[in-house]
Amino acid sequence: MYSNASNAWIRSVLGSAGAQLGLGESWAQLFSAGIVIGLMAIMIRLMDDFLDEWVDELRGIKTVGAQLGSATLPYCLALFTVSAALLSKLTIVLFLAAYGVGMANDLHRRLPTGLKGRHEALLALTFGTLTQGIAAMLWAFSLMLALQCGDDFLDYYQDKRVGNYNLSQRIGRVETVLLTGCSLILSLMLGPFLTICALLAVGAVHILLPHVRLENERQVFTARGKDDDR
Numbered sequence: 001m002y003s004n005a006s007n008a009w010i011r012s013v014l015g016s017a018g019a020q021l022g023l024g025e026s027w028a029q030l031f032s033a034g035i036v037i038g039l040m041a042i043m044i045r046l047m048d049d050f051l052d053e054w055v056d057e058l059r060g061i062k063t064v065g066a067q068l069g070s071a072t073l074p075y076c077l078a079l080f081t082v083s084a085a086l087l088s089k090l091t092i093v094l095f096l097a098a099y100g101v102g103m104a105n106d107l108h109r110r111l112p113t114g115l116k117g118r119h120e121a122l123l124a125l126t127f128g129t130l131t132q133g134i135a136a137m138l139w140a141f142s143l144m145l146a147l148q149c150g151d152d153f154l155d156y157y158q159d160k161r162v163g164n165y166n167l168s169q170r171i172g173r174v175e176t177v178l179l180t181g182c183s184l185i186l187s188l189m190l191g192p193f194l195t196i197c198a199l200l201a202v203g204a205v206h207i208l209l210p211h212v213r214l215e216n217e218r219q220v221f222t223a224r225g226k227d228d229d230r
Contacts (some may be wrong), residue, residue, distance in 0.1 A: 017139035017191035021089045021132070034197045036083045038190060040094045040200040043079040045209060046072050048102075052164075064212050089132055090194075096128035097140035101148045104167050137189035143198055148181035149176050 010030065022084050023029045049065025057066070065072050083091040090220040099121070106117030113120065123188045128137040152159070152168040153176045168176040187195045 009207055013193035015189070015191040015193070016062040017202040018194060020136040021085070021087070021093065022088070030193065032086050035097060035202075036090050037094070037194065037197045038201040038204075039079045039083045040091060041198065041205045042099075043076045043180050043210070044094075044098050045202075045205050046076050046079075061210075064209050067213070087205055089136065093128050093132050093140040096124045096143075096190070099139065100124040100128075101144040102140065103111045104148060105165070139194065140184070142183045142187040142190070143195055146187060147182050147198075147202060149180040149183065152176060153180065 010026070011019065014030075018033075023033060046068070047082070049063035050068070051065075053063070053066045068075060080091065080095065101121075103117040103121035107121070109117050111120060115123075125137065125141060126136045128140070149167060152166040153173060155166060156168045156173060160169060169203060171179070
Protein backbone atom coordinates (compact mmCIF):
# COMPACT_ATOMS: atom_id res chain seq x y z
CA MET A 1 0.00 0.00 0.00
CA TYR A 2 2.77 2.42 1.00
CA SER A 3 4.82 1.55 -2.08
CA ASN A 4 1.85 2.12 -4.40
CA ALA A 5 1.11 5.48 -2.79
CA SER A 6 4.76 6.50 -3.08
CA ASN A 7 4.90 5.53 -6.75
CA ALA A 8 1.70 7.44 -7.45
CA TRP A 9 3.15 10.54 -5.79
CA ILE A 10 6.37 10.28 -7.82
CA ARG A 11 4.35 9.98 -11.05
CA SER A 12 2.34 13.05 -10.13
CA VAL A 13 5.37 15.25 -9.42
CA LEU A 14 7.14 14.10 -12.57
CA GLY A 15 4.11 15.00 -14.67
CA SER A 16 3.52 14.11 -18.31
CA ALA A 17 6.96 15.38 -19.29
CA GLY A 18 8.68 13.09 -16.79
CA ALA A 19 6.64 10.12 -17.96
CA GLN A 20 7.52 10.80 -21.58
CA LEU A 21 11.19 11.09 -20.66
CA GLY A 22 11.05 7.58 -19.25
CA LEU A 23 11.67 8.56 -15.65
CA GLY A 24 10.63 5.61 -13.50
CA GLU A 25 8.74 5.27 -10.28
CA SER A 26 11.70 5.43 -7.91
CA TRP A 27 13.51 7.90 -5.71
CA ALA A 28 16.75 7.07 -7.55
CA GLN A 29 15.23 8.44 -10.75
CA LEU A 30 14.26 11.67 -8.99
CA PHE A 31 17.78 12.01 -7.60
CA SER A 32 19.37 11.34 -11.02
CA ALA A 33 17.06 13.90 -12.64
CA GLY A 34 18.13 16.50 -10.09
CA ILE A 35 21.82 15.77 -10.75
CA VAL A 36 21.38 15.98 -14.53
CA ILE A 37 19.49 19.27 -14.30
CA GLY A 38 22.25 20.69 -12.09
CA LEU A 39 25.01 19.61 -14.48
CA MET A 40 23.15 20.98 -17.48
CA ALA A 41 22.56 24.28 -15.66
CA ILE A 42 26.32 24.63 -15.20
CA MET A 43 27.03 23.64 -18.81
CA ILE A 44 24.52 26.07 -20.30
CA ARG A 45 25.76 28.89 -18.06
CA LEU A 46 29.39 28.27 -19.09
CA MET A 47 28.51 28.28 -22.78
CA ASP A 48 26.41 31.40 -22.35
CA ASP A 49 29.27 33.16 -20.56
CA PHE A 50 31.71 32.11 -23.26
CA LEU A 51 29.50 33.31 -26.14
CA ASP A 52 28.62 36.59 -24.39
CA GLU A 53 32.15 37.34 -23.24
CA TRP A 54 32.26 40.66 -25.16
CA VAL A 55 29.09 41.84 -23.43
CA ASP A 56 30.43 40.92 -20.00
CA GLU A 57 33.71 42.69 -20.75
CA LEU A 58 31.82 45.90 -21.53
CA ARG A 59 30.01 45.50 -18.21
CA GLY A 60 33.29 44.94 -16.41
CA ILE A 61 32.36 41.38 -15.41
CA LYS A 62 34.83 38.47 -15.43
CA THR A 63 32.82 35.24 -15.77
CA VAL A 64 34.03 31.67 -15.37
CA GLY A 65 33.47 31.04 -19.07
CA ALA A 66 35.72 33.99 -19.91
CA GLN A 67 38.36 32.76 -17.47
CA LEU A 68 38.38 29.30 -19.02
CA GLY A 69 38.62 30.66 -22.54
CA SER A 70 38.89 27.94 -25.19
CA ALA A 71 38.88 25.32 -22.43
CA THR A 72 35.17 26.03 -21.93
CA LEU A 73 34.15 23.71 -24.78
CA PRO A 74 35.82 20.49 -23.52
CA TYR A 75 34.52 21.11 -19.99
CA CYS A 76 31.00 21.60 -21.35
CA LEU A 77 31.30 18.41 -23.39
CA ALA A 78 32.40 16.55 -20.25
CA LEU A 79 29.35 17.83 -18.34
CA PHE A 80 27.09 16.90 -21.25
CA THR A 81 28.58 13.40 -21.43
CA VAL A 82 28.07 12.73 -17.73
CA SER A 83 24.49 13.99 -17.94
CA ALA A 84 23.74 11.86 -21.00
CA ALA A 85 25.19 8.80 -19.29
CA LEU A 86 22.80 9.30 -16.38
CA LEU A 87 19.61 10.27 -18.23
CA SER A 88 20.03 10.69 -21.98
CA LYS A 89 16.47 11.78 -22.81
CA LEU A 90 16.39 14.53 -20.19
CA THR A 91 19.82 15.74 -21.29
CA ILE A 92 18.77 15.89 -24.95
CA VAL A 93 15.58 17.90 -24.43
CA LEU A 94 17.33 20.39 -22.16
CA PHE A 95 20.13 20.92 -24.66
CA LEU A 96 17.85 21.25 -27.69
CA ALA A 97 15.51 23.61 -25.85
CA ALA A 98 18.43 25.77 -24.71
CA TYR A 99 19.76 25.81 -28.27
CA GLY A 100 16.39 26.76 -29.74
CA VAL A 101 15.64 29.49 -27.20
CA GLY A 102 19.22 30.74 -27.44
CA MET A 103 18.54 31.68 -31.06
CA ALA A 104 16.04 34.33 -29.93
CA ASN A 105 18.61 37.09 -30.46
CA ASP A 106 19.75 35.69 -33.83
CA LEU A 107 16.44 34.88 -35.51
CA HIS A 108 17.24 36.84 -38.67
CA ARG A 109 21.03 36.42 -38.74
CA ARG A 110 22.52 33.96 -41.22
CA LEU A 111 24.66 31.41 -39.37
CA PRO A 112 27.69 29.38 -40.57
CA THR A 113 25.37 26.56 -41.72
CA GLY A 114 23.80 28.93 -44.23
CA LEU A 115 20.52 28.87 -42.31
CA LYS A 116 19.09 31.73 -40.31
CA GLY A 117 18.74 31.52 -36.56
CA ARG A 118 15.01 30.89 -36.67
CA HIS A 119 15.51 27.95 -39.04
CA GLU A 120 18.08 26.28 -36.78
CA ALA A 121 15.85 26.88 -33.75
CA LEU A 122 12.90 25.29 -35.54
CA LEU A 123 15.01 22.29 -36.59
CA ALA A 124 16.26 21.75 -33.03
CA LEU A 125 12.78 21.95 -31.50
CA THR A 126 11.23 19.78 -34.22
CA PHE A 127 13.90 17.12 -33.85
CA GLY A 128 13.41 17.08 -30.08
CA THR A 129 9.63 16.80 -30.44
CA LEU A 130 9.84 13.93 -32.94
CA THR A 131 12.42 11.94 -30.98
CA GLN A 132 11.54 12.67 -27.36
CA GLY A 133 7.83 13.54 -27.46
CA ILE A 134 5.81 16.73 -27.50
CA ALA A 135 5.17 16.90 -23.74
CA ALA A 136 8.86 16.52 -22.88
CA MET A 137 10.01 19.01 -25.50
CA LEU A 138 7.28 21.51 -24.66
CA TRP A 139 8.25 21.32 -20.98
CA ALA A 140 11.92 21.95 -21.74
CA PHE A 141 11.12 24.75 -24.20
CA SER A 142 8.74 26.54 -21.83
CA LEU A 143 11.29 26.22 -19.01
CA MET A 144 14.14 27.63 -21.08
CA LEU A 145 11.93 30.40 -22.43
CA ALA A 146 10.94 31.42 -18.90
CA LEU A 147 14.58 31.45 -17.79
CA GLN A 148 15.71 33.38 -20.86
CA CYS A 149 12.96 35.97 -20.49
CA GLY A 150 13.65 36.37 -16.79
CA ASP A 151 17.38 36.79 -17.39
CA ASP A 152 16.84 39.32 -20.18
CA PHE A 153 14.38 41.25 -18.00
CA LEU A 154 16.92 41.51 -15.18
CA ASP A 155 19.68 42.52 -17.63
CA TYR A 156 17.48 45.03 -19.48
CA TYR A 157 19.31 48.22 -18.51
CA GLN A 158 22.80 46.69 -18.46
CA ASP A 159 22.38 45.20 -21.94
CA LYS A 160 20.87 48.43 -23.24
CA ARG A 161 23.83 50.40 -21.92
CA VAL A 162 26.37 48.24 -23.79
CA GLY A 163 24.29 47.91 -26.96
CA ASN A 164 23.20 44.29 -26.55
CA TYR A 165 19.65 44.16 -27.93
CA ASN A 166 18.10 41.37 -25.87
CA LEU A 167 14.63 39.81 -25.99
CA SER A 168 13.20 42.09 -23.32
CA GLN A 169 14.11 45.14 -25.38
CA ARG A 170 12.56 43.62 -28.49
CA ILE A 171 9.13 42.83 -27.07
CA GLY A 172 8.93 45.18 -24.07
CA ARG A 173 9.37 44.74 -20.31
CA VAL A 174 5.71 44.14 -19.48
CA GLU A 175 5.39 41.61 -22.28
CA THR A 176 8.55 39.88 -21.04
CA VAL A 177 7.06 39.50 -17.55
CA LEU A 178 3.84 38.06 -18.98
CA LEU A 179 5.73 35.65 -21.24
CA THR A 180 7.92 34.57 -18.32
CA GLY A 181 4.89 33.88 -16.14
CA CYS A 182 2.96 31.97 -18.82
CA SER A 183 6.00 29.88 -19.75
CA LEU A 184 6.76 29.08 -16.12
CA ILE A 185 3.17 28.02 -15.42
CA LEU A 186 3.16 25.74 -18.47
CA SER A 187 6.47 24.24 -17.39
CA LEU A 188 5.14 23.57 -13.88
CA MET A 189 2.02 21.94 -15.29
CA LEU A 190 4.00 19.57 -17.50
CA GLY A 191 6.75 18.70 -15.02
CA PRO A 192 6.46 20.23 -11.54
CA PHE A 193 9.40 18.44 -9.91
CA LEU A 194 11.71 18.94 -12.88
CA THR A 195 10.84 22.63 -13.09
CA ILE A 196 11.45 23.23 -9.38
CA CYS A 197 14.79 21.41 -9.62
CA ALA A 198 15.74 23.59 -12.58
CA LEU A 199 14.84 26.81 -10.78
CA LEU A 200 16.88 25.79 -7.74
CA ALA A 201 19.83 24.72 -9.91
CA VAL A 202 19.82 27.93 -11.95
CA GLY A 203 19.53 30.00 -8.79
CA ALA A 204 22.48 28.21 -7.20
CA VAL A 205 24.60 28.55 -10.35
CA HIS A 206 23.68 32.23 -10.67
CA ILE A 207 24.74 32.91 -7.07
CA LEU A 208 27.81 30.68 -6.75
CA LEU A 209 29.49 30.61 -10.17
CA PRO A 210 30.40 34.33 -10.30
CA HIS A 211 32.50 33.84 -7.16
CA VAL A 212 34.70 31.17 -8.79
CA ARG A 213 38.12 32.48 -9.78
CA LEU A 214 40.27 30.50 -12.25
CA GLU A 215 42.74 33.11 -13.51
CA ASN A 216 45.78 31.01 -12.60
CA GLU A 217 44.41 27.97 -14.39
CA ARG A 218 43.73 29.96 -17.54
CA GLN A 219 47.24 31.42 -17.47
CA VAL A 220 48.72 27.93 -17.31
CA PHE A 221 46.45 26.76 -20.12
CA THR A 222 47.38 29.76 -22.29
CA ALA A 223 51.08 29.40 -21.58
CA ARG A 224 51.03 25.77 -22.62
CA GLY A 225 49.21 26.71 -25.81
CA LYS A 226 51.91 29.27 -26.65
CA ASP A 227 54.68 26.74 -25.96
CA ASP A 228 53.00 24.28 -28.31
CA ASP A 229 52.80 26.92 -31.04
CA ARG A 230 56.52 27.46 -30.82
